[in-house]
Amino acid sequence: MNLFTTIQQFVPQQKISKAAGRLAASRHPMVKRAFIRSFAKAYDISLEDYERQSLNAYESFNDFFTRELKDDARAIDTTAQGIVSPADGLISQLGQIQDHKLLQAKGRHYDIGQLLANNEDGNYFADGSFATVYLAPSNYHRVHMPFAGTLIKTRYVPGTLFSVNTTTAANVPDLFARNERLVCLFDTEYGKAAVVLVGAMIVAGIETVATGKIARTNDIQEADHDMKLEKGDELGRFYLGSTAIVVLPKAAKADWQDNIMANTAVQMGQLLGLANNISIEETE
Template identity: 80%
Template sequence: MTLFTTLQQFVPQQQLSKVAGRLAASRHPVVKRVFIRSFAKAYNVHLDDYERQSFKAYESFNDFFTRELKDDARTIDSTTNGIVSPADGVISQLGQIQNHKLLQAKGRHYDVGQLLADSEDGSYFADGSFATVYLAPSNYHRVHMPFAGTLTKTRYVPGALFSVNTTTAANIPDLFARNERLVCMFDTQYGKAAVVMVGAMIVAGIETVATGKINRTDDIQEASHNMSLAKGDELGRFYLGSTAVVVLPKAAKADWQDNMTANASVQMGQLLGKSHMKVNANTVNTDEKNASPTNDDKET
């Protein structure tokens, strides 16, 4: 285990996150300017792809960190039965779920039921497939739909706030099943599917279009929803560091692209792979942008 990962176990993670959250939300002109400028310089952030192209246009560091793309900055791949990346970032791992286990890093696996914080859901995804995308600090930090579906449930799971970079993933057992996370469950043409938004060190919050910003508690929070989302629609966003895990059932018969391997860079909307499931001819194709979130579904 490295010194970096060892030290993380002694850092007061939740307290550090709260302090960072208050500073990141500050609209004080000096605080936000120092944070935004320092961060942009440290991580070489440019605004060419973003709607607001001046650092002065952002009301707080959080506003800057969750900055929105230009409408034409990303293309949502239109391959039939295609599964696209939910975010800009790097493929951490992807592949098949074997013996209820997902690959975290070389030599390390973790249980899908623990990731979802529900053993019944975990059993459903046995022998399914997964893709894990790590969002670096410089990346676009909104998460989008990798497939079309209806959001039926969210499950907030309190936990640790370890870093989710490759070094930590290689050294901390069950990392993604130990960290704070928000499990989003969907009904899709493949059956049930999930997108898990995993928090990390100094993460100041997780938000979805259905829930708003999640209020942290010491207990698991579940909420029911009925929100239709097209492939590529925004699902949620992170306030500082993050990882998104896409989980598909065995029935989807997902076949990942040959160029989608660990450490491959991806952009939101880029094709990760394709489902070879035979879909009934009468099934409505919801990939088209014909469904939008309803305001009355919001919960806080």
């Protein structure tokens, strides 16, 4: 385990994230200006693709960090049965779920039931497929639908707040199944599917269109929904960077594109692969 990962185990993760959240939400002109300008300079952020193209147009750092794209900034791939990237970012890993395990990094796997915080759901997705997208600080930080479906349940799972970058993923066992996360479950044309929004160090919050901003608790929170969303619709957003994991059932027969692999940069709406689905009735 490297020094960066070791340090994260001993710092007060929740307190740091809470303090960062208060500063990020501040609308004080000097505070927001300092944070926004310093961040934009540090990460060389261009506003060319965004609706508001002046740093002065944002009411707080959170407002800047969750900035909205221009309507034509991202094309949603329309390939029949296509699964698209839910976010701008980097493919951390993608592939098949084998023996209930997802690949986290070379030599490290974690359990699908642990990720979803539900063994019954874990059994359902055994032998399915997944794609993990890491959102770097410079990326667009809204998460969109990788497929069309009806949101039926959200499950907030409290946890640690390790960084989710490649270094930490390679060194912390069960990283994505240990960190705070919000599991979103959907009914789709090929059965149940999921998008998991994983929190991280200094992430000040997770929000979805169905739940609003999630209030942190020490217990799992579940809520039922009946919200139909089309491919490319906004699902949620991160207040500071993190990871989105797309989970598909075996029935989807997902076939990932040959040019999409670990460390591939992707944009929201870009085709990741095809769900060569069979009807739900055939799976019963």
